[in-house]
Amino acid sequence: MFKTTDRRIWIENLAFVSALFIAPMLFVRPLNIGPTHASENVIVVAIAGLAVGFGTRLANGCTSGHGVCGISRFSLRGIAATMAYILAGAVSVVVFKHLLGAI
């Protein structure tokens, strides 16, 4: 199914994502971390999730990839992507919060 190198990278990525899930689960109480305050509206949350998943994959990166890792190596792609998603995010908040009152 996989080539050996693909399989190895897949396992490493799985280890990273698992730890990203498990470490907060263990430390959310000891560190007294507050709730996410996420919207209860299933449709809003599902549409947002689809847009985030599709967008990060199409752009090859998100806040961490383009924002933190890209800008820190002065990558033009990282800077352009970060400006685009922060601007789109700001417009999104204006439209959905202030104009439509959906969030």
Added chain:
Amino acid sequence: MRILISLVSGALFGLGLIISGMTDTKKVQGWLDIFGEWDPTLAFVMGGAMLPMVIAWKATQVRTPLTADKFPAANTAGIDRDLIIGSVFFGIGWGLAGLCPGPAIASLSFGGSSGVVFASAMIIGMLSTRRLQTFFSKTENTPKTLP
């Protein structure tokens, strides 16, 4: 060894995200509310994360990694349509829910059903991207009249 490094990195990333407030959707939306009641505090999280990364990238220039042949090279593709359209889609979703991929996974254990719905939709979006891309490139390239 590489698996151990992946585990430690993922755990550190997750703890950093929950401590810094990146999993609090109201805080993220407050930061994106540039044209409303702007809460600038998360800029320090991004700036604070970039500083060690600037030093780290500098350090990689004169070194070779312990567990690989070379450090990842920067993408030389340049600013293209996919980068901007993808980022715009991501930004719209980020503003709408206040979650981006890292914090979505980090808060999955305590974010309730909304968090599960968001993460599931996000994964569906990620998995369907390549399929949508090939679909659209096919329809674009289809000649309208036969030669």
